[in-house]
């Protein structure tokens with residue numbers, strides 16, 4: 001659980017001191033005003049100590065040469081707690097070694113050469129890290145994902161979806177989920193299933209657009225032995241297999257017309273027939289359908305049955321495009337970055353401001369799925385600890401453009417006008433005042449205000 005700001009303020013400034021130098025004198029001689037160091041020597045007792053006290057700053061005494069084992073030990077410890085930032089103390093000769101340089105570059109915020117002659121500088125770096133950690137806690141707190149049903153989102157639109165999921169889960173009627181590709185329709189369908197009284201049964205998903213008509217028929221409704229050439233034995237269809245559970249019909253708009261009739265019968269009578277069979281079977285599977293096409297248009301074009309449309313559209317959830325869910329973009333991006341970085345043991349820590357700006361102004365045609373792919377790729381491509389727009393394959397946007405308060409803009413314009421009028425009139429105040437349409441007294445006041453002599 002993140003520490004509160006008050007807790008962080010009250011915390012004594014304690015740093016973890018990881019000493020691999022084999023020379024206790026070095027660390028016991030480390031005296032820095034306002035700081036207390038808790039020394040550990042091998043990573044075995046580290047985890048326990050880290051759990052006891054959430055450190056924000058770590059100092060590592062690195063020996064002249066690191067064995068493979070020691071290097072692994074250091075890397076393990078450095079990766080144990082992402083909220084702990086490290087400063088290295090090392091012999092300058094070590095920096096000749098490229099591997100050592102890489103270790104420092106990838107894992108440390110800063111390094112200092114031994115002997116530590118300038119402890120004021122060192123103290124400053126520790127203070128800086130401590131402050132940054134406080135900021136990170138605040139930011140983490142602000143970016144805390146609202147995670148429900150394993151879904152992340154905090155935009156007004158997405159909170160509305162959480163609400164709709166809870167509502168539609170309590171009834172048995174069909175649900176139609178609409179939204180562009182990759183917005184999370186299947187995820188929402190699973191969430192409805194998990195909250196519904198059907199959660200004890202299976203969740204069976206079928207993509208109605210992925211198979212040709214004959215196959216989709218057999219897939220959905222099953223077939224009897226001998227129903228067609230190659231039907232050597234009976235096959236249970238997906239609707240039957242979803243008994244007591246949920247059948248998720250993705251891309252319902254692509255369902256061939258003939259099958260629309262059978263699906264309608266199932267929705268009305270809760271019965272199905274296997275291909276080549278003459279027996280009616282009942283299934284109590286709940287239907288959730290999803291579409292990325294405009295079904296009303298498909299109905300008016302005669303591609304989708306109107307009666308089926310009304311049957312399916314009893315409850316509907318509209319999922320907005322990612323680009324319309326402003327506050328979800330950064331939240332989701334950080335969520336996926338941390339998730340994948342952890343999985344891959346990556347040293348990447350976050351996004352540059354430019355990367356956040358680029359993501360926020362990008363259109364995301366492939367929505368969340370596209371974001372996942374871009375972040376996975378960026379983790380592989382990134383050469384630094386922060387992901388750039390380039391790593392994400394996005395155009396760079398100037399993140400520094402800031403909106404200034406109107407008063408500031410006005411004052412700036414006024415100053416420019418006064419300066420240029422004075423310069424045009426060769427510093428003749430009467431003439432400049434005339435050009436500006438103000439009295440000399442007013443112009444003198446303005447010159448005072450802007451420090452113009």
Ligand SMILES: Nc1ncnc2c1ncn2[C@@H]1O[C@H](COP(=O)(O)OP(=O)(O)OP(=O)(O)O)[C@@H](O)[C@H]1O
Pocket residue numbers: 150151152153179180181182183184185186187188250292368369372
């Ligand atoms: N809010 C979210 N939080 C976490 N992960 C999400 C969220 N929304 C979508 N995803 C992830 O994005 C990917 C795409 O989601 P999903 O398959 O549900 O989209 P879809 O709308 O059904 O796509 P399609 O129309 O192409 O079938 C999945 O990996 C899903 O886990």
